[in-house]
Amino acid sequence: MANIGYIALLLALVASMYAAIVFVLGRRHPALIHSARNSLLAVCGLVSISVAVLLYALLTHNFQIEYVASHTSHDLSLAYLLSALWAGNDGSLLVWAWLLSIFAAVAVFRKRDIGGELVSYASSIVMVTQAFFLILLLSVSNPFQQLSFVPADGRGLNPLLENPAMILHPPLLLAGYVGFTIPFAFAIAALLTGKLSNEWLIAIRRWTLLAWLLLGVGNLIGAWWAYVVLGWGGYWGWDPIENAGLMPWLVATAFLHSIMMQRRRGMLKIWNMLLIILTFNLAIFGTFLTRSGILSSVHTFSESALGPFFLAFIGATLFGSLGLLYYRSKELKGEAEMESLVSRESTFLLNNLLLVGAAFVIFLGTVFPAIFEAVRGARISVGPPFFNQVSGPIFLALILLVGICTLIGWQRASIKKLIRNFLWPLGAALILVIVLLFLGVREWHALIAFPVCGFVFFTIFYKWFQETRTRQQMRAENYLKAFWGLVVTNRPRYGGYIVHIAIILIAIGVIGSSFYEVEKEAVLKPGESMTVKNYTLTYEGMNHYEAQSKSVVTATLSIYNYGELVGKLTPEKHFHWSYEQAVTEVAIRTTLREDLYVILIGWDEDNTTAFKVLVNPLVIWIWIGGGVFVLGGLIAFWPDSSVYAHPSGQ
Amino acid sequence: MLRKRRFLIGGITVFLAIGYLVFMGFQDSVTYYYTVSELMEQGSSIYDENVRVKGQVAPGSVEQEATGRILRFTIIDGEESLSVTYQGAVPDTFKVGAEVIVEGQFNSNGIFQAHTLMPKCPSRYVPQQ
Numbered sequence: 001m002a003n004i005g006y007i008a009l010l011l012a013l014v015a016s017m018y019a020a021i022v023f024v025l026g027r028r029h030p031a032l033i034h035s036a037r038n039s040l041l042a043v044c045g046l047v048s049i050s051v052a053v054l055l056y057a058l059l060t061h062n063f064q065i066e067y068v069a070s071h072t073s074h075d076l077s078l079a080y081l082l083s084a085l086w087a088g089n090d091g092s093l094l095v096w097a098w099l100l101s102i103f104a105a106v107a108v109f110r111k112r113d114i115g116g117e118l119v120s121y122a123s124s125i126v127m128v129t130q131a132f133f134l135i136l137l138l139s140v141s142n143p144f145q146q147l148s149f150v151p152a153d154g155r156g157l158n159p160l161l162e163n164p165a166m167i168l169h170p171p172l173l174l175a176g177y178v179g180f181t182i183p184f185a186f187a188i189a190a191l192l193t194g195k196l197s198n199e200w201l202i203a204i205r206r207w208t209l210l211a212w213l214l215l216g217v218g219n220l221i222g223a224w225w226a227y228v229v230l231g232w233g234g235y236w237g238w239d240p241i242e243n244a245g246l247m248p249w250l251v252a253t254a255f256l257h258s259i260m261m262q263r264r265r266g267m268l269k270i271w272n273m274l275l276i277i278l279t280f281n282l283a284i285f286g287t288f289l290t291r292s293g294i295l296s297s298v299h300t301f302s303e304s305a306l307g308p309f310f311l312a313f314i315g316a317t318l319f320g321s322l323g324l325l326y327y328r329s330k331e332l333k334g335e336a337e338m339e340s341l342v343s344r345e346s347t348f349l350l351n352n353l354l355l356v357g358a359a360f361v362i363f364l365g366t367v368f369p370a371i372f373e374a375v376r377g378a379r380i381s382v383g384p385p386f387f388n389q390v391s392g393p394i395f396l397a398l399i400l401l402v403g404i405c406t407l408i409g410w411q412r413a414s415i416k417k418l419i420r421n422f423l424w425p426l427g428a429a430l431i432l433v434i435v436l437l438f439l440g441v442r443e444w445h446a447l448i449a450f451p452v453c454g455f456v457f458f459t460i461f462y463k464w465f466q467e468t469r470t471r472q473q474m475r476a477e478n479y480l481k482a483f484w485g486l487v488v489t490n491r492p493r494y495g496g497y498i499v500h501i502a503i504i505l506i507a508i509g510v511i512g513s514s515f516y517e518v519e520k521e522a523v524l525k526p527g528e529s530m531t532v533k534n535y536t537l538t539y540e541g542m543n544h545y546e547a548q549s550k551s552v553v554t555a556t557l558s559i560y561n562y563g564e565l566v567g568k569l570t571p572e573k574h575f576h577w578s579y580e581q582a583v584t585e586v587a588i589r590t591t592l593r594e595d596l597y598v599i600l601i602g603w604d605e606d607n608t609t610a611f612k613v614l615v616n617p618l619v620i621w622i623w624i625g626g627g628v629f630v631l632g633g634l635i636a637f638w639p640d641s642s643v644y645a646h647p648s649g650q
Numbered sequence: 651m652l653r654k655r656r657f658l659i660g661g662i663t664v665f666l667a668i669g670y671l672v673f674m675g676f677q678d679s680v681t682y683y684y685t686v687s688e689l690m691e692q693g694s695s696i697y698d699e700n701v702r703v704k705g706q707v708a709p710g711s712v713e714q715e716a717t718g719r720i721l722r723f724t725i726i727d728g729e730e731s732l733s734v735t736y737q738g739a740v741p742d743t744f745k746v747g748a749e750v751i752v753e754g755q756f757n758s759n760g761i762f763q764a765h766t767l768m769p770k771c772p773s774r775y776v777p778q779q
Contacts, residue, residue, distance in 0.1 A: 341656055341657070341660065346660075353661065353665075354664070357664065357665075361668060361671070361672055361675075364672060365675075378682060378683075378684075379682070379683040380680050380681060380683055381681050381682075381683045381702050382676075382679070382681075385675075385678065385679035386675045386676070386678075386679035386680060387675075389671070389674070389678060390671045390672055390674075390675040393671060394668065394671070521719070521738065521739065581742050581743050582742040583742060601719075601739045601740065602719075610719055610739075612739045
């Protein structure tokens with residue numbers, strides 16, 4: 001059975017290599033292109049067969065296959081049996097290859113009639129990438145590797161991964177990473193064919209948006225999982241693995257913005273190429289980081305043989321594409337000049353510099369320990385304080401930029417008009433400062449950060465108000481209908497506004513929980529209480545029960561807010577039969593204002609129990625922001641019934 | 651040309667600002683990371699500096715005071731050993747024989763005062779052992 005899976009991958013490799021070669025060599029011969037397309041489809045079918053085989057093995061508990069034995073067990077529920085497909089290294093690489101084959105098939109068949117040569121070259125590049133991953137799967141990362149015996153039961157899934165978020169998080173991230181292959185392929189195709197007008201940009205705008213959305217949501221779900229499951233009270237630890245998912249997303253954000261510059265004004269052509277090359281390589285780097293032990297991390301993954309393969313691939317891709325870019329650089333001259341420092345173009349440029357700067361800084365912090373050790377011999381570690389201290393101001397500046405950019409027009413903006421546009425939002429922000437001071441807020445971070453967020457909110461709403469009023473006057477509709485009409489006919493732009501609002505919401509959550517977190521530890525006997533801020537927690541008692549795969553200890557606390565009983569929280573510790581370590585399940589009480597977060601630390605025989613309690617303000621706004629992010633992204637992504645022509649004017 | 655230069659100056663300013671942030675970040679937040687033996691080699695120069703030390707929890711060395719939750723244990727790395735005291739939440743993954751990273755100060759009385767305890771978490775993608 002496993003052999004079928006392996007052979008399917010082998011055939012897929014042959015088909016992808018055939019396609020890669022024939023797409024290029026046969027680009028002027030329709031019959032050959034046709035066969036290359038069919039080959040690409042065959043790749044998709046064959047990898048799908050392989051995936052089906054592995055899924056079948058997982059579902060039927062075929063423990064002779066090493067992967068199945070390592071990641072599942074007899075008592076694992078259906079959902080987790082299926083998600084075991086990406087729970088391990090080999091399986092997730094198989095999913096990478098599978099997603100790539102599907103995306104390739106979709107991309108090729110949507111572009112059936114547009115720009116033949118461009119599509120052919122792009123398809124070839126995608127097939128080369130496909131071949132790389134298939135080679136990995138067939139050699140060092142074989143998901144169908146068999147054991148010489150059949151174990152009675154598998155090792156089971158790490159209980160930390162038994163969570164709905166873990167069903168979504170890896171595939172979303174993988175889909176995001178994979179998705180960037182398509183825009184990259186088209187960029188390289190544009191460089192190879194010399195078709196350097198906006199043709200390739202138009203082809204890939206929605207692919208980039210899709211990959212960016214998936215990666216963003218994947219990161220947010222990862223943060224949510226860390227908060228709710230890992231139970232240390234935070235949602236982002238600046239772990240190399242986390243950073244690996246953030247860096248390509250930041251650079252892709254820059255790319256999405258600078259695409260607009262190229263389409264509107266024909267500017268930044270070389271920069272755009274650089275950005276997509278960087279995004280793709282960071283995505284591959286991210287895939288690689290998650291599998292190699294080269295960086296010490298809380299999730300220490302052992303050194304594996306994959307490292308050299310990935311580094312070779314990144315090296316070849318990076319140098320190949322940069323060399324190609326250099327070769328074509330003269331043909332990529334911009335069509336317009338940057339005119340004024342006070343213009344939307346400037347803010348876009350600054351936005352790009354800051355985003356790439358942030359990604360660079362994070363990259364530096366992530367790899368610095370490895371470099372330092374190689375050069376100086378001593379080991380250092382770079383932790384959250386570094387990343388927070390360095391990236392915080394950059395992100396705040398970016399948020400401020402959103403507000404400024406919303407109000408500034410394209411090309412030269414008249415200062416008078418600018419000041420008039422700024423007055424209302426700025427005024428509102430100043431009122432916010434006064435309100436905060438009145439509420440007793442004295443920390444300068446909050447007094448700067450929150451009003452900045454408020455300012456940006458107000459600029460976006462002010463803009464909406466202005467545009468709705470214009471439309472309402474033109475068409476004599478009521479305000480609501482006018483606004484809806486605006487959104488529907490300007491989906492990319494309004495989707496973008498909504499995404500910006502989402503980012504502000506997330507920022508508010510991050511700022512609140514980063515600066516105003518309160519922590520307290522206490523040791524309580526049943527009946528005793530502890531106080532944290534306005535909460536009193538009274539320890540009621542301890543309980544113990546057995547479930548299907550584990551033994552559970554729970555502690556119950558009654559929660560009083562300002563003296564009033566508001567509920568109970570039961571933090572737990574799970575002791576799984578098949579897993580050596582205890583797993584802590586935190587208890588969280590969420591309100592719009594703050595999270596009350598309780599961790600059960602330990603207990604003595606006499607029921608003296610230790611708790612750690614955190615009050616995390618505004619955390620829920622991060623998840624709400626995540627939802628708004630998806631909404632905005634979908635609106636921006638939704639296809640126009642008409643062809644995407646000129647984006648509507650100022 | 652003046653226009654282009656204005657942009658160039660702007661770009662360089664941004665670059666310098668970020669560079670400054672990074673420099674300050676490294677100054678303030680980078681921590682040296684030693685094994686137990688390496689820490690001992692540093693001698694008195696390392697006293698009271700915030701550092702991280704890696705070692706294995708020695709069998710029979712773990713003492714936990716019930717009240718006040720003070721944890722005392724020794725970490726070893728084959729040759730040298732280091733006494734550690736730690737107060738706070740003990741992660742589930744901490745146990746005898748586990749590899750841990752402690753962060754804190756090495757005091758002149760020979761005891762390492764740890765404020766952070768990080769046992770290695772179970773890996774997700776692990777090749778067959």
